[in-house]
Amino acid sequence: MRFLERLARCLFGLACFGTGITLFLQSHLGLPPWDVFHKGVSEKTGISIGTVIIGTGVLLLLLWIPLRQRPGLGTVLNALEIGLVVNLTKGFIVEPEALWARSAMLAIGLLIIAFGSALYIGAGLGPGPRDGLMMGLAERGVSVRAARTVIEIVVVVAGVVLGGSIGVGTVVFAVGIGPLVQVLLPRFDIRPVGERTAH
Numbered sequence: 001m002r003f004l005e006r007l008a009r010c011l012f013g014l015a016c017f018g019t020g021i022t023l024f025l026q027s028h029l030g031l032p033p034w035d036v037f038h039k040g041v042s043e044k045t046g047i048s049i050g051t052v053i054i055g056t057g058v059l060l061l062l063l064w065i066p067l068r069q070r071p072g073l074g075t076v077l078n079a080l081e082i083g084l085v086v087n088l089t090k091g092f093i094v095e096p097e098a099l100w101a102r103s104a105m106l107a108i109g110l111l112i113i114a115f116g117s118a119l120y121i122g123a124g125l126g127p128g129p130r131d132g133l134m135m136g137l138a139e140r141g142v143s144v145r146a147a148r149t150v151i152e153i154v155v156v157v158a159g160v161v162l163g164g165s166i167g168v169g170t171v172v173f174a175v176g177i178g179p180l181v182q183v184l185l186p187r188f189d190i191r192p193v194g195e196r197t198a199h
Contacts, residue, residue, distance in 0.1 A: 006190060010074045010123035011081065016116030018050075018085025019093075023109030025049065025086070026095045027102040030167025032113075033174065034130060037155040040162025050087030054080055060129035067136030072126020079129050106169050113173075114180035121181070124191030 024031050031039055035049075038056060042049040057079030061071060096102055120128075127135060130151075137147040152174075160166055 002190075006123040006125055007073070009119045009188070009190065010077060010125045013116040013119030013121075013123065014077060014081040015085050016112050017120065018082040018116075019089050020109040020111075020113030020116060021053075021082065021086050022089040022093050023105050023112065024169055024173070025090065026093050027106040027109065027169060028095055028165070028167075029102055029106050030169030030171070031159075031165050031173075032177075033152040033156045033159075033170065036159030036164035036166055036170065037162070038159070038164070040159035040164030043163035048087050048090075050083040050085070050090070053083035053086060055083075057083070057129040060133055064129075064132055064136060067133070067140070069132045069136045071129075071132065074120065074123060074125025075127060075129060075132060077125070078120070106172065110172060110176050110180070114177055114184055117177070117181045118184035118188045122185055122189035122191060124189075 021032070021035055024035065025039070030036075034056075035053075038049050038052045041047070041052045041056075045052070047055075061075070061079060064071060093105075096105065126132075134147040134151065156164075156166065156170070
């Protein structure tokens, strides 16, 4: 039963994460760093952004091999579910015209992503493809902060070159997601105590 609870939390958390990304997309106020890249690739290729998110996640998992990282069930679900949810919800969540409504959409998106992240991480079924990449680099002497900063700068620059969208939402996400997850995670963390130092 405990595993089923962890799986349910993982699945619901990832669904929230994908829905939050769609809210960012439809607010047209700027995207989270990785989604700037996803959007840029989508613009260049004509492939839906959700499918690009899935493809990127799968490719990142291949980079885990030389870094000797082991994916968990949650890792695989992360690579697949978020993109599927973005593709699904994009048809239902429309862009409002008023700036205040788009700003509210962005704020709600940030809260939903933070809530989803806390559920997903708290389920303890494996790090996401992007987080695992950073942890793999950290195990080889690169600090997590440096690895995260460099990787996200690279994906943002690449995304902008490809036509991705940056804006106030990019800054809001970069500044707000860490503190929000830090506040929410203890409330939803059901991992064994010994596993909680991994994030």
